[in-house]
Amino acid sequence: MIGISKRIAHGDQKAISLYRDLYRVPDDVLARFIDPLAIVRHFSDEYQRVMRSCGISIDWRRRFTTVDPQYSRFIEWQWKHLREGNHVLKGAHPVRYCPQCDNPVGDHDLLEGDKAEILRFTLVMFRWNDAIIPTATLRPETIYGVTNLWVNPDVTYVRILMDGAEWIVSREAAGKLSFQDHTVEITGEIPGKELIDQAVSHPLCGTVPILPARFVDPDMASGIVMSVPAHAPFDYIALRDLQTEGKYTGIEPVPLISVPGYGRLPACDAVERAGIVSQDDPRMENLTQEVYGAEFAHGRLFDRYGGSSVREARDSVASLMVDRYGSLPMYEFDTRSVVCRCGSRAVVKILHDQWFLQYSDPAWKEQVVALLERMDLVPPEVRAEFERTVDWLKDWACTRRVGLGTRLPWDTDWLIEPLSDSTVYMAYYTIAHHLKTMPTGMLTPEVFDFIFLGRETPGLPERERLDLMRREFLFWYPYNFRFSAKDLISNHLTFQLFHHVAIFPEPCLPRGMVVFGMGLLNGAKMSSSKGNVFLLEDAVEEFGADSVRMFLVGSAEPWQDFDWRNELVTSTRKQIDRFMDTVLEYQPGHERQEDLDRWLESRLHGRIARTTEALERFQTRQALQEAFFGVESDLRWYRKRLPPGSAGSPFLKDLFSAWVRLLAPFVPFTCEYLWKELGGEGLVSYAPWPVADSGAVDSQVELSEELLVRTVEDIESIVKIIQFSPSAITIYTAPSWKKKVFSMVAAAEDKTTVTREIMKDAEMRKRGKEVPDAVRQCTTLIHRLPPQIVAGLAREIPDELAIFSDAAGFLSREFSVPVSVSDAGESTHAKAAFALPFKPAIVIE
């Protein structure tokens, strides 16, 4: 917020246009944005307004901001406990830092490079006359294979006095080193060209020349690199290019590492195998990673260089260089262009009196690992990412000099930074509405100790109110699930686990987390800096809140990315209109439709059960499939099956009541309206959720109806293929001996011996070859049918002759021709022999 308000105060046009044009902040409000608190107030009001317009049910009494004075008292309490647990330490650490804001910068403070990591390079000190030319490397062990240095001939380097010694580095490097505990004074310039062909030396590799290379980036570490062509693909190809021009032909790569899968010169193997001809080939980056990775994992230094693994040598050679040859560390980002929200480039700075949350502490990590093991994570695949984060997490710079927030209670020059003061506020929500009415002076650590930890202290004020708050906290805590987006796994979602285990007792520790996917807009990542955003408010305005909601929860499960496309939202809106028409147009009928009603009721209760189950697991898409599209298709079939002129039975009234309640969480505005139209009491949002009655589920009735559905589909597809218009349809149902075969095949665990089993029966033996044929056909059919249908058939094969005879009138109406039904066993028609249980033979004439 401070960064934004500074940019606006400085008249930064990009920032102003972002808020004025994209977020449509009125001019008079924007003018107040030079006060960061005005930004906080404006956007929290805006969010509340838009959330309400979406029909999202939120207890707004609990709304607060992290700059409320009561919240600051809570943070002071939290940090008192963190400090007592030895989780906050002071030390010197490299951090991402904005020189303009004079502050460490976290992920949320960055305009670009928000995932940037800090790398630790070793500066290798090459001597050139009286000066030092430091090359920066992540692989100090390869010093033994250095054949030359690379300098960019187009770059003007600078001479500096670095802590009193003369160095030559890029101008960018001089700036960076000055933030890393060094005094740096620029004393002159030297063009890269003048350094070419000079000789430099290092005790571990002897004297080598400086060669020109345009791939050397002056903005990367020291701006000068050492060349190890045997093991670095970039070095290899750059040297090869010079040598093809007939230059430096005397230089030979010097190998020092053996690695399985590669020959004497791994870099050469990799480049030649990939057929790379130019340094600019985009595959070079991957190739480099591939060689480095293989050597780090399986490489071993030659015996004459000590014979240890690359993994060990990397550290031992680095310490040797530091102890004996003057090497220093240099910190650098792994990503180019790391830019603060204020618009300035961030640097790596060594901070000394900085406070850190000691996430590197193995004992603390151990507690979080143990908690994670017990937690319910949705979707389960995120578990590995949480485990990786806990493992990898290093100490975190948790304070800053300027900004909004709470001051560190014991060192008030510092403010607690946002990712560190927003870790256990879920606990604060449970009592936020009470705290608002309490004077901040009363909110001592002892008061919070009582509310959150149940710890008694003599003389606590307002005991009754505190008891109420304690009960309310325990009502909500431990929380069952925390919901957040997947890009917060690497910080917030993991941090909050660290803080919970540090402060709360075992029975109050978190139980689960649900991790959300991200929103895409027309296939691309939404990004306010790139202008690729569609404001929720505009979406609601254009499509209506219900269409937006139904699209968001229905187009993907919450943990999958959703892709907003206007045309898809338009079709969602049409689906909602269709739902409304269906419910509104219904005029109650009076006749019960025995079997058909039983079927519809059975279907509905199955859908209620599956919708509820899906929602319990946060599968909103799955739930919507059942509750919306599932019920809709059942209704469509039901209407098709009604006798001509029938409006359906009174049961439809119950169905619509349940349907509207099932869909109320998805499309509340539509459902409130329909609920009223149906004569429902009060608001549908408060109406009881439909309860699945397992007694209403009748799998035999469902099976019979399913047989009809499938037969209608079969007839439709045959009618499509035949060249004539049908005049009659005959359905042949399977004879009883085939039902017996089907049941035995369905029940058989070993399908290979089932024929022999069946043939033990004398009646079957009489049928001869027909039986093995039927076994084969039934086996194929069983593989194709959904398992729940096979299970139903294994229990009881319905009386197909009766089903089709009852439905003959319906089928005749459907296909506008007479439909007759016979038992295939009593027919001599050649096609009747194909009849199988649940797959009658169909003859169209």
Ligand SMILES: [Zn+2]
């Ligand atoms: Zn800044």
